[in-house]
Amino acid sequence: MSKLNLSVAVGNYDRMRPLVDGDVQIDGVDPVFMLHDPEEIFFRAFRHADFDITELSMSSYTVKTANNDCPYVGVPVFPSRAFRHTSIYIRTDRGIDSPEDLRGKRIGVPEYQLTANVWVRMFLEEDYGVKPNEMIWVRGGYEEAGRVEKITLNLADGVEVINAPEGETLSNMLANGDLDAVIGPRAPSCFSNGHPNVGYLFQDPMAEAKAWYQRTGLFPIMHLLGIRKTLVEQHPWLPFAVYKAFEQSKAAALTRLSDTSxxxxxxxxxxxxxxxxxxxxxxxxxxYGFDANRTTLERFLSQHHREGLSSRLVKPEELFHPASMESFKI
Structure with a gap:
């Protein structure tokens, strides 16, 4: 039997390299890997379903799953995870000394529904009482004007999201003082370039994230892996084969990382x-895997629905193909 020739779109992470380099194989699959940034992968996946196997935004996938119109089914492989206390960049000359000072401020976001922003709004509200409807959200591209939401949203009552002025970028607006802060998964270039009035909200975001983890046990999931539904219908063995291979690839990457020679x-x-x-x-x-991440998924899905981003409360089990949620034991 010939192998399936499938396109696989993922980021160029160390945990993917054993697969990309051919050291780990996906049973029954002859993959064509496409290594792109998340913005390109997600845009092409959610707008045009370009890929057979693809990294997906957790937030966008949840929106589409709630609406029952996603072309992909998930497997519990999480290519990207990140603590997001490093994702809030502020004007340091606006009297913003704590999260509570964000109330009433103009906050730039590349997209309101980005997974990173959902996690940030979760800890802003739970830990500091700062709610999404207490800020003005300005949507735009970090470095290129005209970025739009990939998918249609129905926001919670009282949440105000406006588009950045035509031709403007979030980085320029923060540098010029037209925004009080930017929240998102990337640092705006004005921060990276050392603008004298732009800095982190938290003086020591790593310490804040560690303390948050010790309180909550949450390591935020940013992305999951999806397989085209039509492929799974034809080849029901595929979800577990994909899960197994990506798990093996991550294990190999960690073994290499542990080698101190x-x-x-x-x-x-x-x-x-x-x-x-x-x-x-x-x-x-x-x-990776479902059981180890159930609580993290439940917390994210609850926050997502509470914000009005998902039309109904999605259960964690709905995100993944059943064959990818359990494994054999020896």
Missing amino acids: ATKVTLPFVEDQLRAARQLMGEDFWS
């Missing part, structure tokens, strides 16, 4: 960071 990434002290992560979060700190 010669550092595998261009960063000193990476072995100390790996050890610290495991001390804080456990050996399998970047877990």
